[in-house]
Amino acid sequence: MASRGKGATTKLKSNMEEQLDRLMAQLSDLEEAREDMDDDEYAETKEETLDQLKEFEQSLAKMMKGDMTLVDTLGAMQLAIQAAVSDAFKTPEVIRLFAKKQPGQLRERLAELRRDAKV
Secondary structure, three states: OHHHHHHHHHHHHHHHHHHHHHHHHHHHHHHHOHHHOOHHHHHHHHHHHHHHHHHHHHHHHHHHHOOOOHHHHHHHHHHHHHHHHHHHOOOHHHHHHHHOOOHHHHHHHHHHHHHHHHO
16 A cells, blocks of 8 residues: 555655646736737636636645545545455355355356446
8 A cells, every 4th residue: 555655745745736837827928918808808818817826825735734645545445345345255155156166156256246347
């Protein structure tokens, strides 16, 4: 789980940097294009960009405070999936197949479960 957490953290950092760069470029482009825009369009676009920047700042503040836990969320999802799969294998049918050592039928049942999970 540690390696997955490190990868997720690296990806999150990269995404955050890209988002900040995009917002800064958007503000810069807006200033450069100001002469080509009417006042209302300029004001509206600038306000939207500044709102996005404020939302970004709030997200960053939450992460810094520890309110957002990406790895914990992913771990919880993984545990839920494992529990669902575990419950699926507790059915009397599957237990009987294990007891009778019928690998072909077990594989077939597993394929059915995987197919049903995708639906």
